[in-house]
Amino acid sequence: MLRPIRTLAAAAVALALVSACNSAATPDTAAPGASGGTSRGVTADSIKVGGIVSMTTASGYSKKDTDLGAKARYTRANAEGGVNGRKIDYLGAEDDGQDPAKNMAAARKLVQQDKVFAVSPMSSVTFSGADFLEQEKVPTFGWGTLPSFCGPKYIYGFNGCLVPSPGGTLNQTWPEGIGRVLGGAAGKSVAVIANDSDAGKFGIRTFQQGFAGAGFTVAYAKASVPATAVPSDWSAYVKEIMESNGGKAPDAVVSVMQTPNNIGLFTALKRAGYKGLISDPTDYDPGLLAKEATKQALDGVHVLLQFEPFESDNPKMAQFKADIKAAAGGQDPPPLNMHMLTGYMSADLFLSIAQKAGRDLTVESFQTAAQGFSDTGSLVGDRAEPKGQKDSFGCGALVQLKDGTYRVSVPFTCYEPVPFS
Incomplete structure (x- = not known):
C-alpha cells in the first residue's frame, strides 16, 4: 500500500537527517532469489521508491503535481499486481525547494536513511545530488532537461536526453x-532568452543550434535574466529583443524560463507592441488561467510539449486521466498539467524496465534490462535505452493558449534530430 506523501518540514530537518546518516547505509537484505547483486530497497514483496521534486520555491513556482503523477502510475501498477509480484512502496517526494543543498540532502536521505531502490521522479532545475546517486548506483528517472540526465549510467530522462554533450x-x-x-523557417528570425544560470546557458547553446539547424536566423540568444529573482523592469530585455533583427523585431520569441519570468517578459513584449509568435516550454497548465493578468500574459503563447497533449484522443491519454483521478481519491483532481505527466512518465519508464x-x-539486473529496453507508442513516443541517455526520443507537440483554452497548434510528431556540437 502506498505510504502518505512526505516532505521535509524545513531545511534544518533535512540537514539533521543527513548528519544522522552521513556514513554509507547497509543495503537491505537481498530478496529471496536475488543473485547476490545490489538489492537495497527490494524485499520479497515490495520495491521501495522515492522522489525529489521542487514543491516550493522562492518565486512561488511549484512542481508539486509531479508527485501526484508518480503516485497515480504506481497506484495503477499495484492495482494490477505490482512488478513481477512485488508492490511499489512509494514514499512520496522530498521537497528540495529548488535549492542545491536541499537537493543533495534529499538524495542522501532517500538512499542512506530510507534505503530506496530507485528515485523516480526527480524534477527540479537543480540536480546537485546527481553524482551521489550515480555513485551509489541508484536508478533515477526524471525530465531530461539537465546535463546530469545525459551520460551517467544510472540516470534516465523519461523522454531521453534533452541537453546532450557534443x-x-x-x-x-x-x-x-x-x-x-x-x-516555414526560411527567412524567419528567432530570439531565444534564458536565465543567467548554468542550465540557462546550456539551453541557449542547444536551442541556438537547433533553431539554426531548422533554417531560422537566430537574431538574439542570451542567458541574461537573473536566476534568483524575477525582474521588476523588463524594458531593457524587451528593447534588445525588439531591435535584434537588424533593428526590427524577430518573427518569434522563445523563452527558456519558468512561468513567473514568462509572465513578466510576455506582458512587457505585448505592451511594447510585439506582434510575432511567442513560445515557451513550461506554461501548459490550466491552473494558470485562474488569474486574469496571467491569462492575458499567456494568451496566444505556443507551449512546447514533449508528450501527447491532454487534448489527444490517444487511449493511453485516457488511461492517464483515469489514473490521476484515482490517485486523487476519486475526487475531481487538480487541473491537468505537465508536472503530472513528468511524474507519471518517469514512473512509467522505471516500471517498464x-x-x-x-x-x-x-x-545489476535492472541495468542489464535497461541496456536492451525499447517499446513503442508511449505518451512520449517510441522509447529505447541506452539511446535515451545520449539522445532524446525526438517527439513532441505545440499547444496554443487562446481565449482561455489550450488548443493543439502542431500535433504530436516525431522529428529527425540534428547533431549537437
Missing part, C-alpha cells in the same frame, strides 16, 4: 513546430 543530437520538436506555425528485469531484481 557528439549527441538535439531534439528538433520546438524549432520544427514553430516553423510549421510560421509557414523493472518489469523486464524479472523477478530476480537487483541494480
